[in-house]
């Protein structure tokens with residue numbers, strides 16, 4: 001009997017090992033499949049702006065050959081296409097840095113109100129068909145952070161709000177303070193995100209049904225990078241959304257008080 005028990009136990013252990021191996025195998029296959037799919041999407045996303053750029057340059061070359069000057073409009077278009085491409089490649093590089101733990105922050109006190117005002121001012125001329133509004137509290141809101149990276153966070157959220165909402169829509173940014181926290185909400189009146197997809201929203205390569213069906217370009221890296229940057233600043237990001245109504249992202253960052261500011265950043269010796 002004892003022997004039979006031992007055999008049974010070892011068969012069970014073998015079976016459990018097989019189940020575990022099978023699970024690992026499936027996980028690895030899924031990871032490989034995702035990587036292949038990503039390579040395909042990424043190549044396609046990079047190819048599209050390259051094709052446009054190539055067409056624009058072709059037009060400019062033909063104009064030159066026929067003795068005409070390339071128009072300012074063509075130059076602007078080429079510049080925009082290069083900017084798009086740079087953005088995609090920068091996102092890919094950032095994901096690499098995040099995954100390998102090499103994304104470094106240059107921390108300093110940052111005035112969040114000024115940062116938001118500047119970010120919005122630079123986006124307004126690029127999105128004349130949306131109403132970008134900004135609401136700020138009294139006084140300065142300071143956080144400790146990397147100004148360039150925090151600008152990237154709000155640029156990503158605003159880019160999405162504009163991209164996934166109709167012309168004429170309001171994109172509202174609001175900064176508030178309370179309980180040692182600065183809160184920035186970015187709301188749009190756009191397509192929204194289905195509730196069942198919200199849990200995956202901040203994963204790499206995620207793209208919602210609502211938007212992929214309408215063939216918006218994108219790699220699904222922006223929100224992954226955004227959440228990582230917010231968390232690296234000791235903050236959190238939250239989202240509420242209703243399909244066909246709109247989406248609100250809220251970024252919460254620890255507020256830097258005057259007293260902490262002195263400790264964290266002692267006044268420079270002249």
Ligand code: ADP
Nearest residue numbers: 160161164192207208211218219220221222223
């Ligand atoms: P990308 O926009 O390049 O696809 P993101 O990581 O920025 O990548 O966003 C991932 C997905 O989340 C988008 O493809 C879109 O489906 C959805 N999404 C993000 N922001 C919004 C928004 N403001 N409104 C509706 N859907 C959004």
